[in-house]
């Protein structure tokens with residue numbers, strides 16, 4: 001590698017994406033300087049100026065060039081351009097197979113890491129691909145209170161890092177990168193990464209989770225990262241003292257709204273229906289905050305436009321309201337009210353889309369939203385898809401429970417199912433090689 005360019009990262013406290021950016025450079029063996037802007041107004045202003053007005057950390061610079069936040073940095077990593085900027089040479093030519101593995105696991109969320117622990121212990125030496133959200137969704141939460149074994153609760157990033165360490169101890173190899181395609185028309189599977197690297201594998205566990213949804217409304221692209229966010233725990237503290245709007249009616253929306261009361265003047269929740277989808281526990285927590293005057297709920301209300309600028313952030317939003325619910329479906333109804341509403345920050349908490357594009361064309365069955373269909377039911381093989389050798393685990397399969405502990409449970413099942421599949425494969429191969437195989441019983 002040629003001489004390393006200067007890498008600078010502006011960070012803040014309690015910032016999962018700052019940790020992801022640091023982990024990415026650590027994994028590449030690249031040294032960097034960090035500047036923590038928390039509580040340092042001068043440094044914060046410096047960051048905002050150098051980042052062309054963006055008020056979100058991390059902000060990454062390579063040799064004084066603005067790379068941007070975590071999304072921009074990981075997007076560059078996806079195409080291999082980040083390595084070029086860092087002077088890191090890629091192994092192998094495009095299309096050439098770098099390595100064959102028994103098992104590749106897509107994702108380092110709770111499902112992928114649990115699968116990696118089990119597969120490592122099963123001597124399947126898994127290669128675990130981090131994807132564009134290393135550590136998965138749980139790295140976005142500061143407090144996990146319902147994961148068994150931690151009576152005082154545990155931070156999401158800490159839990160994930162412990163699991164990564166545990167997986168490595170058992171021989172799992174974790175690698176940065178994103179799987180672009182899995183080719184299943186012949187065996188072994190051909191697994192191609194977005195940066196051009198290619199691996200082959202006898203089995204694949206899809207534990208690629210689900211990504212935060214956006215609304216696709218005017219102002220969204222321009223203001224994402226400038227007052228609009230999909231992660232309250234990441235960005236809430238930047239808008240201290242402002243009125244904040246949370247969009248959504250499920251657990252994530254309730255949790256984010258409750259969290260934001262720490263910083264906001266008032267938190268508003270806009271939900272398109274009358275009833276919340278969230279667990280009763282979270283609805284009760286929100287109602288306590290409503291009684292304390294910290295949260296206000298706007299039911300049957302949707303956002304149709306975000307207004308503001310990258311220099312000044314979010315200024316106000318356009319809302320529509322209709323007592324019958326789903327007001328954007330009733331824009332022609334005379335009872336639909338449209339009004340402007342001043343807020344300093346907006347947080348989308350409107351669900352997730354499963355990350356399954358890389359499995360298209362494999363023959364793996366998915367539902368209308370793209371969630372993987374697995375065997376389910378009783379007995380072994382519950383995580384099998386309808387393509388032998390491809391297994392599914394965690395939120396990418398389970399649109400219903402979507403919990404860390406259920407993802408972990410499915411991760412362990414997928415590794416055990418994959419182990420059985422790999423053993424059968426080995427047995428079949430050695431039989432067809434003419435070896436005498438002892439019977440199981």
Ligand SMILES: Cc1cc2nc3c(=O)[nH]c(=O)nc-3n(C[C@H](O)[C@H](O)[C@H](O)COP(=O)(O)OP(=O)(O)OC[C@H]3O[C@@H](n4cnc5c(N)ncnc54)[C@H](O)[C@@H]3O)c2cc1C
Pocket residue numbers: 106107108109110111112129130131132133134135136137138140141143144145146147177178179180207208209210211252355358393394395396402403404405407
């Ligand atoms: C803010 C927040 C708070 C939460 N709090 C709790 C809580 O307190 N308790 C609880 O039980 N649950 C909580 N959850 C839910 C919990 O985080 C999820 O249920 C859990 O993380 C699902 O794990 P997973 O491994 O299936 O998927 P994810 O965590 O989504 O991980 C998916 C992984 O796949 C990778 N990936 C995606 N596409 C590709 C690709 N093409 N190639 C390679 N890799 C890919 C991603 O980079 C990521 O590493 C919370 C979720 C959020 C967002």
